[in-house]
Amino acid sequence: MTGYQAIYQRYKQQILSGNLKPGEKVPAIRVLAADLGVAKKTVETAYNILIGEGYLVSKGARGTQVNPDLQLNIARVAISTPVEDSKLQQLIDLRDNPGFFRLGIPSLDEFPYKKWLLLSGKAIRAMRPEQMLTPPVMGHPPLREAIANYVNISRGLNCNASQICITSGYKHSIALILQALATRQDKVVFEDPGYFFGQKLLKRIVENLHYVPVDRQGLNIGYLLQHHQDTRFVITSPAHHSPLAVTLSLPRRQQLLDWAQNQRAWIIEDDYDGEFHYTKKVLPALKSQDAADRVIYVGTFSKTIMPAMRISYIVLPKALINRFHETAEIVETSLPLLPQQILSRFIAEGHFFKHLKKMRTLYQARRQMVLNALQQVYPTQFYVELTDGGMHIVAFLTSGSQDEQLAEIWQQHRLLVFPLSVWYAGNSKRYGLVIGYTNIKSEQEAIDALRLPYQQTIALLGG
Structure with missing residues (x-):
């Protein structure tokens, strides 16, 4: 099939499959002809047939578009999905869709948009020709400097800009x-329960993966020493173990650091929301106690500013700087420069510290709103073990283990909670719902949302 027929079939197929949607513009005739290397008449003939059959409509000077009134029943092929993949897709849907109690999303209504836009304009106007080259692979130098100053003051670290490596997120x-340091045989330990996406990533890239349970004092270091003494990497979130939000106790912190020093092992500290403590002074990071320089500190701005920016960072032990620089040059590409420039100004001019202070107060209040609402609507079905901070609560079931069924019911009402049990890798599990609170604006809003699945919840759990 050649000429206009090929173009006609291509566009018809794209429209019928839903890839081209009603109202979406298609390229101008001369543009498409130039791209395909065919005569304008060839494209014009294909378009005329599609218009005649009702797939496209011509809007004159506004161009040609898929018919906005076109109604299609697009056939979807049912694909058998493994249980693990279905749970992963479920969490992705909860993360990406609007609704109540979303997890891991900073307050969207209280972000200083005007200040951010002002700094964005300044960064664009200050752009110079030499900045059009490939950005430094370790990150924009002013941003690295700003991050070093921030973590030294706010998280108790003692590092300089040369130790900062900018990345595009936790998984990156x-x-x-692991690319820079690990071999295929190295044993890697992850906390259980642990960050859902982190667990799925490690299952794909680590051959010798094991788990250590988390209890009310955090990662069980005694279990680690008894069963995994030979571990080379421990990946943990000691400020607020995800998702239980408990804090690693001070005795266990020192025990973990001593073990890493003696074994020449590495601790990867994920400080994803360590800024948000409410019941006492903000705890310093585990890295701040790391006299032997065995902790690799990982931070992110997804939880403090916005996930869409995709900027995270690693604070490297000094002995690893050259190795990471070499690895990054070989296997990674630099992040876009402009977001790094905007963020460096936001931090350096003090706006980030001010925003964090405001968010601590706001999140503490919003957490209490959700706790009050949960107690009012479901006084006997759940209990909460209040922790020092974080961005979500865990509502444990007072009885039973039906958290997956319950989560599905709540999700049908756009309550984007997630069952606790699926965060566990082992068979020893606890059951409940992981509930975000950072974007709840009032206690009444929380009450109204929780009442939506009330009848179904009581039918499942009992009154």
């Missing part, structure tokens, strides 16, 4: 660390 950071 973990993968880069």
